[in-house]
Amino acid sequence: MSDSGNSGGDLAIRVAGLTNRFGTKVIHENLDFEVRRGEVMGLVGGSGMGKSVLMRTIVGLNRKAAGRIEVLGRDVDRLSDAERERLQGRWGVLFQDGALFSSLTVLQNVQVPLRAHQRLSPRLLRELAEVKIALSGLPPDAAHKRPSELSGGMRKRAGLARALALDPELLFLDEPTAGLDPIGAAEFDRLIGDLQRALGLTVVMVTHDLDSLYAVCDRISVLIDKRVRVGTIAELERDPHPWIQEYFLGARGRAAAAARNRETSSGAADPSTADPTAAPTRNGQEV
Amino acid sequence: MASDLLTTSSDSGPGAADGLGRARDGERTALTLSGDWTTETAARREAQLAALTPWSGTDLVLDLAAVERLDTAGAWLLLRTAADAEASGLAVTWQGLSEARRTLVEKVADHEDAPVEPKRPSLLDGFVARIGEKTVAAGGNARDLVNFLGLVSLALLRNLARPGRLRVTSIVYHVERTGFDALPIVGLLSFLIGVVLAYQGADQLARFGAEIFTVNLVGLSVLREMGIILTAIIVAGRSGSAFTAQIGTMQVREEIDAMRTIGLDPVDLLVVPRLLALVIALPLLTFYADILGIAGGALMSWVVLDITPFEFIQRLQASVEVRHFFVGLVKAPVFAFAIALVGCFEGLKVTGSAESVGLRTTTAVVESIFLVILLDALFSVFFSVIGV
Numbered sequence: 001m002s003d004s005g006n007s008g009g010d011l012a013i014r015v016a017g018l019t020n021r022f023g024t025k026v027i028h029e030n031l032d033f034e035v036r037r038g039e040v041m042g043l044v045g046g047s048g049m050g051k052s053v054l055m056r057t058i059v060g061l062n063r064k065a066a067g068r069i070e071v072l073g074r075d076v077d078r079l080s081d082a083e084r085e086r087l088q089g090r091w092g093v094l095f096q097d098g099a100l101f102s103s104l105t106v107l108q109n110v111q112v113p114l115r116a117h118q119r120l121s122p123r124l125l126r127e128l129a130e131v132k133i134a135l136s137g138l139p140p141d142a143a144h145k146r147p148s149e150l151s152g153g154m155r156k157r158a159g160l161a162r163a164l165a166l167d168p169e170l171l172f173l174d175e176p177t178a179g180l181d182p183i184g185a186a187e188f189d190r191l192i193g194d195l196q197r198a199l200g201l202t203v204v205m206v207t208h209d210l211d212s213l214y215a216v217c218d219r220i221s222v223l224i225d226k227r228v229r230v231g232t233i234a235e236l237e238r239d240p241h242p243w244i245q246e247y248f249l250g251a252r253g254r255a256a257a258a259a260r261n262r263e264t265s266s267g268a269a270d271p272s273t274a275d276p277t278a279a280p281t282r283n284g285q286e287v
Numbered sequence: 288m289a290s291d292l293l294t295t296s297s298d299s300g301p302g303a304a305d306g307l308g309r310a311r312d313g314e315r316t317a318l319t320l321s322g323d324w325t326t327e328t329a330a331r332r333e334a335q336l337a338a339l340t341p342w343s344g345t346d347l348v349l350d351l352a353a354v355e356r357l358d359t360a361g362a363w364l365l366l367r368t369a370a371d372a373e374a375s376g377l378a379v380t381w382q383g384l385s386e387a388r389r390t391l392v393e394k395v396a397d398h399e400d401a402p403v404e405p406k407r408p409s410l411l412d413g414f415v416a417r418i419g420e421k422t423v424a425a426g427g428n429a430r431d432l433v434n435f436l437g438l439v440s441l442a443l444l445r446n447l448a449r450p451g452r453l454r455v456t457s458i459v460y461h462v463e464r465t466g467f468d469a470l471p472i473v474g475l476l477s478f479l480i481g482v483v484l485a486y487q488g489a490d491q492l493a494r495f496g497a498e499i500f501t502v503n504l505v506g507l508s509v510l511r512e513m514g515i516i517l518t519a520i521i522v523a524g525r526s527g528s529a530f531t532a533q534i535g536t537m538q539v540r541e542e543i544d545a546m547r548t549i550g551l552d553p554v555d556l557l558v559v560p561r562l563l564a565l566v567i568a569l570p571l572l573t574f575y576a577d578i579l580g581i582a583g584g585a586l587m588s589w590v591v592l593d594i595t596p597f598e599f600i601q602r603l604q605a606s607v608e609v610r611h612f613f614v615g616l617v618k619a620p621v622f623a624f625a626i627a628l629v630g631c632f633e634g635l636k637v638t639g640s641a642e643s644v645g646l647r648t649t650t651a652v653v654e655s656i657f658l659v660i661l662l663d664a665l666f667s668v669f670f671s672v673i674g675v
Contacts, residue, residue: 102642120330124364128329131363134398144404148640167326167358198394199359200387 011070012037012170012202013058018067020053027053029226031067037169040196040203042213045223046243051206054223055172058204059093060084072169089117092168096175098159100147106133106158107143113165129165136161137191153184157191164195171196173205177212189215210247210256222247233257306354307335314344316377321353324361332361336368342375352383362388362395435632439562442554457560458567465526466568470575472525473518477576480513481505481583489591498592502599505584506607514577515615516663519622522569523655527630530561531651534634535644543635553635562627569623570616577615614675618666622659629655 015033019026027050035041045051056062058069060076069076074087092113100109110129114120120128133143136157147155156176163171176192177185189209193216196203207213213220213233220236221228222244229239237248247253306322318339324332349365351357369379384392408416446453488504534557537543543553581603588594594602633651637643 102640114326118326118330121333124329124333124360127363127367128326128360131359131395131398135359135394140398141402144402148642164359167360194394198387198390 010037011035012072013204014068014070015054015058016068018054018057018069019065020050020057020062021065026226028057031227033221033228034230035202035204037202038200039218040193040205040216042217042220043204043206043223044208044213044220044247049223050226051223052174055174055204055206059091059172085117089113089166090168091170091172092163092166093172094156094159094163094174094176096178097152098147098155100155100158100162102147105144105146106138106150106161109147109158110161110165113162117166129161132161132164133158135164135195137187153180153188156180156188160191164199167199169200169202171201171203173203173207175206175208177207177209182211185209185211186215192216210253211259214256214260305335306332309339311344315346315348316342316344317348317350319350319353320365321355323356324354324364325356325358326360329360329364332364336364339368340371342372342377345377347372347377347379348382349379350382351388354383354388357388357391359391359395362392366392366396431636432629432632435635436628438554439558439628439631442552442559443562446555446559452555453563454556454560457556458564461561461564462568464529465522465565466572469522469525469568469572473521473572473576474579476521477509477514477517477580478583480517481509481580481585482587484508484513484580485584485587486591489588493592499594499602501584501588501592502594502602503606505581505588506603507611509580509584510577510607510611510615512615512663514580515573515618515622516659517580518569518572518576519619519626519659520656522565522572522623523626523659524652526565527626527655528648528652530627530630531634531637531648532644534631535637535647538635538637539639539641539644558627558631558635561631562624565623565627566620569626570619573616573619577612610675614670618663621662621666625658625662626655629658 011034013033013035015031018028018031018033020028031054033054043051043054053062057064058071058076071087072090074083076084076087079087100106101112104112107126107129110132111125114125114128130140130143134140138154138157138161142150142154142158147158150158160173160176163173173192177188180188189212192203192205195201196216203216205212205217217233219230219232221230222236222239222241224241224243229236229241229244231239233248236244239245248257306320306324306328308319308321310317310319322328347369349369351365354361369381372379381392407413485501485505488501489498492498492500492504534543534553537557543557546553546556585594585596585599588599589596630651633647633654637647
């Protein structure tokens with residue numbers, strides 16, 4: 001996995017001592033969470049354990065009660081407005097149902113971040129949006145459609161295109177395959193893996209989808225008891241915690257693992273050998 | 288080697304200050320790229336590359352070995368430049384691409400242009416086309432509304448034939464929401480309108496020494512028109528829109544489809560109770576609005592004209608016949624029917640998106656107020672013909 005090339009020194013995200021509570025209900029308590037540059041980090045946990053809350057806290061949509069969050073080397077609490085805006089240009093977020101602006105076409109949706117952060121010529125603006133739409137696997141004629149005319153899977157792809165608009169270093173995905181059929185979900189996993197390798201992205205992915213975990217994630221963080229347990233799938237399978245045992249070694253977990261093993265043994269690309277970000281590069285953005 | 292330098296430095300190699308060096312050797316042009324080729328620098332890079340055209344010679348070499356950062360925007364600009372050069376008959380070679388960068392460039396190259404956006408028609412064409420579209424839409428809407436009127440009338444008859452099937456709880460709930468809860472706002476506005484009418488009337492009539500006719504003015508206009516119209520418009524804005532929003536939200540969450548599959552008729556369940564509730568509530572509200580409107584007029588008459596409330600009531604009884612009260616009141620159930628019908632109709636027309644709930648709600652308010660005023664005009668014609 002890419003961690004071997006990164007030796008833990010270069011972190012995309014460092015969360016330390018995070019506490020989140022809603023009213024009297026404590027979601028996270030003294031939580032530590034780290035993501036290395038160039039890796040795909042899966043974030044799993046039972047419903048209501050605060051996976052999405054953790055992600056929303058990192059991108060600044062949720063006010064934390066305590067703790068320290070560093071994203072791409074910057075402490076998010078100590079940023080001027082201009083620095084914060086710059087940081088927002090370096091990450092992309094894909095929300096569950098795409099969260100596309102319903103009054104704009106797909107092309108215009110993808111252009112929104114470009115317009116907000118860069119001054120580009122109209123021609124380049126259109127072309128870059130078209131490139132992103134193609135990268136996310138949408139057909140060209142989807143560009144002028146409105147979100148209401150798209151299927152759920154296409155809305156997710158359009159959301160991904162918008163998240164990629166600024167060529168972010170860091171990509172947050174909130175349940176990217178939820179609501180997709182298994183074939184669509186597998187395609188989406190492959191797409192994310194391909195893009196991650198081609199663009200050298202760091203990906204944080206909240207998911208319930210075991211197949212996604214096995215297919216694209218380098219390491220997994222499990223949210224349990226208001227804290228995070230991190231490891232590769234092989235490491236987590238040895239964790240004695242009953243929830244983790246049930247999760248990875250239950251019937252569904254074993255089926256996903258078996259499917260993954262069939263794929264790798266039949267000679268399909270294995271991210272651990274084909275991962276270009278493992279090569280010594282100055283940072284995760286470079287390729 | 289004939290060097291044609293675009294860069295400020297005299298060196299076209301990796302050290303070129305702004306990331307682009309050009310060297311020409313006979314028919315062969317070599318571009319040495321360095322620095323950042325990213326979204327952030329894209330605007331500048333585009334201008335730099337544009338300055339290189341038109342292309343001449345037979346070969347173009349793109350050397351990326353010294354590029355520090357490359358992302359899709361940079362890759363796209365280079366691909367575009369290469370395509371331009373190829374269109375001018377040059378053979379393009381890429382140099383210094385690492386494996387990962389080659390993947391990136393290939394990924395970016397693999398896309399088709401989006402089809403050209405359908406052209407907007409000219410201003411006049413667009414205007415004419417919009418008139419046509421709106422007319423057709425309005426016609427279709429009117430037809431659908433008449434259809435719905437038929438559907439609801441049948442459901443109403445069916446329900447009234449078997450009153451046991453009526454949802455009494457639901458009707459009472461909606462009477463409370465549309466009638467009782469509207470008392471403060473309807474009362475306040477009617478009272479203020481009474482005040483305004485009395486003040487304006489007194490001001491004008493005093494010139495003829497006919498101040499006392501203010502009572503006639505207030506009584507007639509409040510009972511025949513103001514009370515009912517004002518109440519109907521408030522209710523259209525308050526309750527008609529609420530009907531659309533409630534039913535529309537249920538439509539978005541597929542609750543109405545769920546009802547249909549269970550074998551429940553949404554018209555019976557949602558439309559009939561709201562309609563009956565409003566038909567009950569609006570006449571009551573109108574009666575209440577009439578009282579407060581006249582009270583407002585009486586107060587103003589007392590303040591401005593020294594007509595005591597006792598005198599006011601005496602004068603009112605002598606000069607304003609009770610039929611005027613009924614002329615106003617008889618319109619209420621009709622208006623209520625129209626408002627509820629439009630509210631529910633627009634609610635059921637909501638399609639999938641949350642956006643359409645908002646759109647339909649606005650339409651419902653505008654349509655029901657339009658219908659109320661149109662019906663009021665028809666009533667006026669009718670009453671003048673029969674001489675009431």
